[in-house]
Amino acid sequence: MNVRALCIVGLLCAGGAYGADTTPLRTAPDAAYPNxxxxxxxxxxxxxSFDAYGFGTRRDPAGSYEDTKTRLDxxxxxxxxxxxxxxxxxxxxxxxxYDTQICQRLRDGDQSVFSQLSALCLRxxxxxxxxxxxxATAEVWDRIKAAAQAANVPGQFTTFIAYExxxxxxDSKLHRNVIFSGSNxxxxxxxxxxxxxxxxxxxxKANCKPAFGCDVVVIPHTSNxxxxxxxxxxxxxxxxxxxxEASRRGNYERLVEIYQNKGNSECYPGVNTTDEGCEFxxxxxxxxxxxxxxxxxxxxxFAREGLKLGIGYEELFGVNPFQFGFIGSTDNHNGQGGxxxxxxxxxxxxxxxxxxxKRMGNEVAASYSPGGLAAVWATENTRKAxxxxxxxxxxxxxxxxxxxxxxxxxxxxxxxxCSRPQMIKLAxxxxxPMGSVLPPMAAQxxxxxxxxxxxxxxxxxxxxxxxxxxxxxxxxxxxxxxxxESEVPNGAPSMCQVWRDPDFDPALHAFYYARVIEAxxxxxxxxxxxxxxxxxxxxxxxxxxxxxxxxVPMTLEERAWTSPIWYVP
Numbered sequence: 001m002n003v004r005a006l007c008i009v010g011l012l013c014a015g016g017a018y019g020a021d022t023t024p025l026r027t028a029p030d031a032a033y034p035n036x037x038x039x040x041x042x043x044x045x046x047x048x049s050f051d052a053y054g055f056g057t058r059r060d061p062a063g064s065y066e067d068t069k070t071r072l073d074x075x076x077x078x079x080x081x082x083x084x085x086x087x088x089x090x091x092x093x094x095x096x097x098y099d100t101q102i103c104q105r106l107r108d109g110d111q112s113v114f115s116q117l118s119a120l121c122l123r124x125x126x127x128x129x130x131x132x133x134x135x136a137t138a139e140v141w142d143r144i145k146a147a148a149q150a151a152n153v154p155g156q157f158t159t160f161i162a163y164e165x166x167x168x169x170x171d172s173k174l175h176r177n178v179i180f181s182g183s184n185x186x187x188x189x190x191x192x193x194x195x196x197x198x199x200x201x202x203x204x205k206a207n208c209k210p211a212f213g214c215d216v217v218v219i220p221h222t223s224n225x226x227x228x229x230x231x232x233x234x235x236x237x238x239x240x241x242x243x244x245e246a247s248r249r250g251n252y253e254r255l256v257e258i259y260q261n262k263g264n265s266e267c268y269p270g271v272n273t274t275d276e277g278c279e280f281x282x283x284x285x286x287x288x289x290x291x292x293x294x295x296x297x298x299x300x301x302f303a304r305e306g307l308k309l310g311i312g313y314e315e316l317f318g319v320n321p322f323q324f325g326f327i328g329s330t331d332n333h334n335g336q337g338g339x340x341x342x343x344x345x346x347x348x349x350x351x352x353x354x355x356x357x358k359r360m361g362n363e364v365a366a367s368y369s370p371g372g373l374a375a376v377w378a379t380e381n382t383r384k385a386x387x388x389x390x391x392x393x394x395x396x397x398x399x400x401x402x403x404x405x406x407x408x409x410x411x412x413x414x415x416x417x418c419s420r421p422q423m424i425k426l427a428x429x430x431x432x433p434m435g436s437v438l439p440p441m442a443a444q445x446x447x448x449x450x451x452x453x454x455x456x457x458x459x460x461x462x463x464x465x466x467x468x469x470x471x472x473x474x475x476x477x478x479x480x481x482x483x484x485e486s487e488v489p490n491g492a493p494s495m496c497q498v499w500r501d502p503d504f505d506p507a508l509h510a511f512y513y514a515r516v517i518e519a520x521x522x523x524x525x526x527x528x529x530x531x532x533x534x535x536x537x538x539x540x541x542x543x544x545x546x547x548x549x550x551x552v553p554m555t556l557e558e559r560a561w562t563s564p565i566w567y568v569p
Contacts, residue, residue, distance in 0.1 A: 033428050034377040034394060038386060039402055040074035041337035042162065042374055043177055043221060043260060043329035048079040048140055049164075050087045052333040054111050055350030059335030061144050065151035065159060068337035072373075073381050074158035075337040077144060078177045081163045081188035085137035086120045089128060095136070097128040109351060122192055141187055149183060154382045163188040165200055165218075171292060172227040174220075176200070177257070177329075180208065181215035181387040201248050217390050219327065221257035223306070224265040224283055228290050228298020231306030231322060233313045246313060246321035255390060258303050258397045258561055259328040259372035261348045262287075265303050266561060272299040272308075275480050277465070277515065281399065281556065284367050307564060308469045308476035311509040314568065315471050325393030325435045325563030326513070328372020328400075340370040340400035342556075345524035356528045361543040366552045370524060373398045375405070375560070377433070393435025396562040401455040407434040407514045407562035411443040418496035423451065434513070435563040445504040446567065450483070452516040452560070453494040459519040460491025462557060466499060470510040479503070491519035506569060513564040517557050526554040 045052040046064045059067065061077040068075045089095040090103035097103055097120050105113040120126065121133035141163075148159040160179050165188075167174040174197070178188070186207035194200045200218070208214040223230035235241045258265050259281070267278040268288060282288075290296050299305040303326070310322030332339055333349045347353030353365045360366055377394045378385040389395055396405050406424065410431020417423055427449050432438060438446055450464045464484040470477055483499045486492040501512070529547035534540050536548035546552040 033424065034379050034389065035424070036378060036380065037404055038073035038158075038376045038378055038381055039338070040072050040158070040374045040376065040386070041068065041329045041332070041371075042076045042078065042160070042179055042219065042327065043164075043257060043331045044068065044075060044077050044335065044337040045079055045164075045331070045333040046077055046335040048084060048087060048144065049333065050080060050083040050106070050117055051111070051114060052079075052335070052350065053087055053091065054106055054109055054114060055333055055352050056109055057334050057350045061147035062150065064335035064337060065147060067335065069151065069157040071338040072157075074160070074376070074386055076160040076162035076177070076179055077148065078162045078164040079144060080166050081190040082166050082192070083117045083190075084140045084188065085133040085135070086117045088136040088140050089120065089133065096132050100127055102127070118192070138187065145183065145185065152383065155380065158381055158383055158386050160383065160387070161185050165189060165191065165194075167191045167195070167197065169229070170227075172229045173222050173225045174230060175222055176253070177219045177221060178204070179217050179219060179387075179390070182213050182383060184213040186214070197249070198245060201252050204252065205248075215387065215391070216252070217254055217387075218252040219255045219257055220253055221260060221329070221331065222262050222265065223256065223301050223303060224263060224268070224288050226301045227288075228301045231300045231303070231309055233309050233321065240313070240317070241321070243317045243319050246317065247319045249321040250319065250323050254324055254393055255327050255395065256303050256306070256324045257329050258326040259399050260331040261368050261371040262331060263367060263369060265301070267302045267304045268297050268299070271297045271302070272305060273478060275467075275478075277480070277517075280559065281369050282367070284363050287364060287367075304467065304469065304478065307511050308471065308478065311469065311511060311566070312471040312474045312476050315509050316474055320566070323566060325395050326397040326561045327374035327395055328397035329374055330371030332371060338373065340373060342370060342400070342522065342524040343527050345370045345527070356532050357543040360525065360528055360546050360552065363551075366525065366546055370400055372400055373402070375402075377406070393563045394433050396434065396560055398560045399556075399558045401458045401518065401558045403455045403458070403461070403516060403518065403558075403560050404453040405514065405516050405560045405562055406449070406451045407565065408432065408449040409436070409438055409446055409512060409565040411438070411441065411446055413447040413449055413498055415447075415498050417449055417498050418451065423449075423496075432565065434565060437566045437568055441506055444506075445500050445502070447498055447500040448512060448514070448565070449496075449498050450514045450516070451494075451496045454491065454518070458558065459521055460486060460488070460493050461495050461516060462486050462491050462519045463517040464495050464497055465515040465517065466512055467515060468501065468510060468512050470505070470508045472508060486519070489519065509569060510567040511564040512567075514562040516560040518559060520555045520557055523553050523556045525552050529554070
């Protein structure tokens with residue numbers, strides 16, 4: 001651990017050790033229940049993505065999996081469906097289009113050319129025969145599939161064939177990762193073919209059929225950069241979307257990436273909330289405001305608002321389009337899945353942020369993080385077991401550390417469940433796990449179990465919280481309950497609490513999810529400033545003013561977000 005960084009942020013030098021000398025104990029339920037937690041990254045880009053290549057990344061999917069398996073239990077390379085063929089032609093000597101100015105600029109790292117790649121094959125007239133581009137795309141997709149197949153070792157390291165559908169409307173990012181269950185998969189669908197999510201879902205329905213061994217989950221991400229458009233229940237006419245469309249979205253989009261290198265998509269400070277936790281790793285206003293020159297932030301870009309709108313829609317129409325669980329991932333564009341350590345952070349986007357000056361000298365780069373992880377409760381480390389857990393939403397997100405978190409809800413959970421030897425077994429017998437809907441009401445108020453254990457490589461746990469949302473006549477509300485707090489500065493090695501909702505109204509739609517918060521640790525920015533030998537008493541050198549001016553956080557409280565549990569009257 002870098003002692004200078006700890007001193008800069010007032011931790012070690014102020015007294016007290018960084019980490020607790022404890023080893024968490026795991027409660028193992030019966031084999032019929034998921035008793036293993038696996039950590040993974042379902043959002044990684046390699047040199048096959050046009051932007052990663054332009055950033056200077058040269059690691060391909062095979063190399064990415066080889067690197068990532070040293071850190072994680074499972075992963076998916078999610079290269080952009082957009083311009084797969086164009087990038088291949090531009091980087092293959094002698095290929096059609098290789099000598100065009102557009103391709104030369106891409107190879108030179110000129111990122112302004114990204115928006116012009118469509119001229120190769122999609123504009124009229126194209127620079128290259130579109131059939132040639134289609135063949136190149138198919139060849140690249142075959143290599144992506146082959147790399148995932150070769151790296152998949154059941155019981156040791158699980159890979160999924162996947163891609164990113166990167167829809168952008170005006171300045172709004174409406175991106176989604178498409179994760180397949182097995183090896184029988186259709187070709188990737190770029191935004192040039194399907195200009196709205198409905199088209200993507202329709203294509204997947206037509207071409208990925210469980211009867212032929214194909215299943216899929218679609219995972220929205222970076223909703224915080226959608227300019228308030230991601231979680232809307234209104235169509236282009238201003239009317240509510242149809243229940244049929246809402247149902248299709250709910251069937252495919254069963255998860256949301258709530259945290260990645262571009263920050264926290266849970267909520268935003270002061271936007272339909274007074275929750276102080278929304279300050280955590282937020283993007284600057286210029287990236288989340290409704291328009292580039294606006295100071296207004298719409299709540300529909302954030303996952304909690306999506307959950308609230310979902311239960312409001314269900315209250316009216318009987319279906320919930322936003323009944324999603326939570327995962328974290330990195331969106332790493334260096335081909336390094338799971339590279340989430342704050343101390344070893346080297347940036348996420350190649351030449352864009354590969355030096356301290358580039359990271360700390362730019363407002364947006366300084367707001368980015370190493371990214372998060374997806375944590376999955378599953379019976380074993382195989383495609384089937386992990387994919388089944390993703391579909392049933394028995395998953396949670398972390399901001400990068402590997403704390404363990406379990407969340408159950410039920411009507412008859414015993415108040416002393418935390419002290420029971422068979423706690424997890426009883427929780428499954430008497431309730432439902434995260435990602436589920438509570439069964440029909442059997443008592444007056446539901447109870448919830450949160451059990452969490454620290455990452456042995458990090459610090460202890462500071463707080464357990466439950467976030468509740470509910471809807472009354474299609475008006476939504478929220479409340480944050482802190483149900484347990486550590487009494488020691490460096491946190492507790494484990495925490496467990498059974499909480500019964502004191503404000504439960506059986507007539508109202510509601511959701512609940514847990515947030516587990518660690519004690520304070522140094523952020524990557526503190527390590528960068530320490531490594532640059534910045535002394536704020538003397539003054540920061542040019543480009544590193546953010547080390548001393550208070551505009552960039554130097555500490556953070558890592559956290560986990562469990563998937564919600566819903567109550568439907």
